[in-house]
Amino acid sequence: MAVLHSAPKITSNEGVAAALSAALGDMLLDAHEEHGEILFTVKRDRIEDALRLLRDEHDYQQMMEMAGVDYPQRAERFEVVYMLLSLTKNHRVMVKVTTDEATPVPTITTLWPNAGWLEREVFDMYGVLFAGNTDLRRILTDYGFEGHPFRKDFPLTGYTELRYSEEEKRVVYEPVELAQELRQFDFMSPWEGAEYVLPGDEKADMPPIHDPKVTEKTSDTGAGKAANIEAAKPSAKDSVPTAAPDAPKPTEDRPTRKPRKGKATDTKSATEPKGGKK
Structure with a gap:
């Protein structure tokens, strides 16, 4: 229906x-x-x-x-x-x-x-x-909670923290004390394609990554005159490489193996002795 x-x-x-x-x-x-x-x-x-x-x-x-x-x-x-x-x-x-x-x-x-x-x-x-609401009380936060946590200016750590005190054998409320200032960690590595500038990087005048810095003249090296003279000398890797020696000839010449008779799944000739069964 x-x-x-x-x-x-x-x-x-x-x-x-x-x-x-x-x-x-x-x-x-x-x-x-x-x-x-x-x-x-x-x-x-x-x-x-x-x-x-x-x-x-x-x-x-x-x-x-x-x-x-x-x-x-x-x-x-x-x-x-x-x-x-x-x-x-x-x-x-x-x-x-x-x-x-x-x-x-x-x-x-x-x-x-x-x-x-x-x-x-x-x-x-x-x-x-x-x-006009006759029962306007807190409904989600604890008794004595300070502030309103969904306000944009409410601190992430809150204003107070509670813990159980072994000395007093009760739960105590204390002002929040941080061992270090609260930091926002960003786990995106700047070397893995980040599209933003990390704080402080805007002050650095970095050359483009794809344009490596080269020394156009000897004064750009900063190594001194003696080092520049030594660097101008040809090195071993700059010499013309010699031809590689020919590969050695084989020490023996084996005859070409005759093609196998029968199929690959046929193992009779390999498992039975020559001359037939005994």
Whole structure:
């Protein structure tokens, strides 16, 4: 029995951006299509209204995921991205808002209960605040963790380290102390076709590899007058080589072996004695 589904297997983006942009109205700041996805940027204080409209009037029933993005060079460095799915249309859209470290984003836990955990994750990793979330606590990092590890300016080593102290018989937190400065190692050898200049190499005036340096005159050698006179003398390798002696003649002349009778697989003549079987 064939099962019919109301949602199409593939849904086109044609006309979706224009229709939803008209519906969002003054809540919308930007709408465009990128990498096959439709993205809407809405006003931060209207995010709850915009998502409610998309859920109730345009059938984007599920909020599948939330993500944070950090652009430190911007005044509002953070983006909060909401990914919506329409089950009846089999279509997805992304809605995003921008904010800074101090300005909270309105919570959407009033629309989707699962947003509580996702907002906690964005808060933990980026430090974005969500106004109205009654349980905004860290969810991935440890108790007492300092900073937000997904920020671009967060140090790779962190601020503190923990270890078990045998003297105190407990886990202790200490500031990070490195035996040497953290270095970024590049394992690509510059002699194996690297297409970039390593730090410091730009100061060296190196001749082209395929144009070897030669001494055009005696003063270029730097060895002195006596060495130049000695070097001008012909060496043994410059002498004309003598002809190689002829190869020696063979010491004996064996007659050519007669061709073997029979096939190569026939071993009777080799295994049986002459004169027949005894």
